[in-house]
Amino acid sequence: MTNEWTVEAAALEKSYGSTPVLRGVAFAMKAGSVLALLGPNGAGKTTTVRILATLDRPDGGEARVAGFDVMTEREEVRRRISLTGQSAAVDELQTGAENLRMAARLRGLTRNGARRRAAELLERFELVEAAERRVGTYSGGMRRRLDLAMGLVTQPEVMFLDEPTTGLDPRSRQTMWEVVGELVGLGVSVFLTTQYLEEADRLADHVVVVDHGRVIAEGTPAELKRRVADQRLVLELADETAFEHACGSLDGRLVHADPGRRELSLATDGTADHVRELLDQVDPDRTLLTRFAIEAATLDDVFLALTGSAPSGLTTNREALTPTEETIDV
């Protein structure tokens, strides 16, 4: 079945109890491409993935994956997809190799075929040394790699990755990104969710931004970045009075404020002209500022630009949003 759109969702609605999670989500994904669903915690990303992967039923709307309806043709969909969720779906009491062989057998491989495929995947995901160890002894990054490997015992048409790199160490994140590239090379369509602008920018052909269960923007990363300054100017103020003063004069344009460090952030395109202009606006008398830095925009900036407010469920703690700054050891 060749179809230009491999994932199509229309007017998806879902509530858990009286809490609406999705309020009319719609998008489409081209076959062979990478789509990133970008949004903060609680935006409805996981729920969307669960509906597309046939694990949850929407209350309203419809969705097709690989040409089949996710509600009425579940078996057809399941045969063509693979899902790697946020909580690694691996057996702690089995070894990595046993987990992989089990997944391969469940996908219909023969005993020997399963053994061969498990060996290949252990190699690819840098788990050869840990192959005969129980997963209970694995680090977070190793578990996630194993989880991903289990989803690839056979090649799916559509791979769903739910926050594949959240909480991962840099090396595991790198592996994950490489794998996404390889999958695309093999013709697999990749649907991923992420909280990281950088990740969406780097991997996706098409980005769908969600917040509060609604799509608030979509387009290619370049298109989105044109709407959002892709960099921010971080200012360090001389003292508390200066901080208060600058906060007051910049109210509404601030991307981020950190009173503890006396830091303020503003969107910028990074050109010398623009930075100079901003510095002059904030501090015309050249008394308030001590330092400045240019940093890559975060999800906070995107949301501020798109909605005029900070995203739901997100702290304004910049560290929590910047993937390169958090680590779990390998």
Next chain:
Amino acid sequence: MSDALTLAGRAVRLSRRQLDALLMALVLPVLLMILFVELFGGAIQTGTRYVTYVVPGVLLLCASYSSGLTAVSICQDMTGGIIDRLRSMDVPARAMFAGHLVASAARNMVSAALVIAVALLLGFHPHAGLLDWLGAAGVVLAFAIAISAVSALLGLFASSAEAANGYTFLIMFLPYASSAFVPVRTMPAWLHGFAAHQPITPIAETLRALLVGGAAGANAWIGLAWCAGLTAGSLAAAGFAFARRAG
């Protein structure tokens, strides 16, 4: 079918590696046998030596415990991430249930063998031919599968492994209120109706007849009918509940 075998292999491996539960499953038969025969046995009058009377009871009690672990396993699968993987791989729920039932049956055979071994050491003199032994093994197996199926259903509804464990603890009380440990006639009159007609009594009497002689009579059919009914009913309910909850 092949999925069920794969998952049975998994469940057996997981059972073997859950060291605490495994240890309990092995220590329990020994302790219970000693407890009943040596501590309580002297005070209980059953018309025969108590060890002769109590073997079916301890067999069924251990089978209840061992089968109860099924609830914990199923609950762990349901609340952990693995269920999402199995479902997204289109592995049918019945394959998952079957896998756990096979593992439970294997656990049960080991614990039953231990019960018999300890009983023999404590002076149990069975009067059973090869066919009787096979019959007894079959009855224990049928009972174990029935209780495992009930446990699977409980595990499906339990919100946590601890809760699942708690539910199955209730099952372990059933053997006490049957003829497995003391004759029904020694119980208070209000309990007679329940004790005589609950599933454990005919199963215990059938085992007794097979192991130490005597006629099982209608008990054999009533007992096996209970096992078949509990198994079929629980699995049907579990299949329905699973579809409702997870699809």
